[in-house]
Amino acid sequence: MSETRLTEAQYDAITEAAAQWCMRLHEPDCTDREREAFTVWLNADPLHAFEYQAMQDIWEVSEHLPKPEPVTPQVIARTQRSRQPAWRKLAIAAAITLLAVPVAAYSGWELGWVPNAYERVQAHSHLQTVTLPDGSEVELNLGTELTYANYKDQRRVTLSKGEAFFKVSHDVTHPFVVQAAEGRVRVTGTQFNVWMYQDQVKVTLLEGSVLVTSNKKLSGDGLRLEPGMQARYKAGDYAPQISQTYANSPDLAWRNGKLVLDNLTLAEALPLINRYLSTPLELADSATGALRVGGVFNTTEINSLVTSLPKVLPVYLTLSQDGKPVLNALPRG
Structure with missing residues (x-):
């Protein structure tokens, strides 16, 4: 059976549709009927799913781009009629441009806007161990999803769901930051575990030290953990709760x-x-x-x-x- 080849126009149409779905699904007024239509589109062709995942990756990168300066009242009046916030569209466009064009990508890297390495990691029905581009090792529990992005000023992991044990490659000048729920964990080189369920997070430190904050919007680096300490927080907490752990704590039994x-x-x-x-x-x-x-x-x-x-x-x-x-x-x- 001969393979069906898409024309460039057909492929571009799928890419554009994936981008439109990505933007629409992230809007708060997206309806159940629209989500059902998206599911039909996504399952219609494996290429649809591939292109949509690519757009999801770009979306996550674009969230870290700086918000553009306010535009003139005339432009605001036009953009307010659009369902998609102007800064988000600009961010996605910037991310696509910076990731696609080598010269622009280099500029984005120098400004700390765009990573020079990006990786999505998932573990479903089996435990999984991966080595990140910076040499750090991560063990993923069942049902865990995270992304890794290497920026000029930091290595950034976003834990979307689940639990992971990190052995971070030491680099004092290039901190390793794990974002989980509304908080973050900042390290330079250490071993620690991050568990997350909905908006609850628990950080257990085995080796080295980490700084934990329950709200990444707050100023300061957070509270410091030493080996044998644990931090817990949930959405809305002003600061994490700190406690001691013991040698045979069950918190890491999932690794077995x-x-x-x-x-x-x-x-x-x-x-x-x-x-x-x-x-x-x-x-x-x-x-x-x-x-x-x-x-x-x-x-x-x-x-x-x-x-x-x-x-x-x-x-x-x-x-x-x-x-x-x-x-x-x-x-x-």
Whole structure:
């Protein structure tokens, strides 16, 4: 069977469609019907998915470009009628230009706007270990996604979801920054773990030192962790909470494919469990959340943990109105 070859115009049309979908899906007024139409378009051809992922990568890079200076009132009046904010369109255009044209890309690198290396890494059903372009090693837990970008003034990792253990290549003049939720972790060379679920983040330090902030918009470098310390934060926290860890802490058991629940309340355990579930568990009330659970479980078999909870705890499962499983404490007799 002969291979169908696209004309340049056909290929350009797919690229333009991918760019338009990327911009539209990032707008807050994007409708469910539009998202359904996008899914149909995305699944129509493997090339659609390839081009859309490329646009997603450009979008992430463009978020780090500086916001342009305010334009004249006349231009503002025109751009306000556009659904896409003017600065975002300019940023994407700048990113495409700077990434596509060698001379412009060099200028973008010198200004610290554009990376000279960019990589997306994902781990789905298996643990994965990768070596980043700077020589740093990263172990990824199940269901983890991150991107790496090397800028002139820093190495930047964005943890989109999941958990990762970092062995950072030492470079005092080129800091390594991990962005997770609304905070960041800044290092020059060390070993540490970052766990994230929704807007909750936990940073565990094994070696060296790191600076942790719960809100990257705040001034200052954040709080310093030394080996054996842990920082926790969630969206809206002014500063992370600092605590000590111990030698055999269960926080790194995932590197051996294990989830350790060390006599935790269900309220504490659920974020750890839900990290591995496509449909998260919910708690019926605070009384259910106060029940305690313990044990060691395989991270690839967390679904079986959910079904076994009623066998080891005084709870039963129901479904919420939107179809999510809910844990309910049995009434006390």
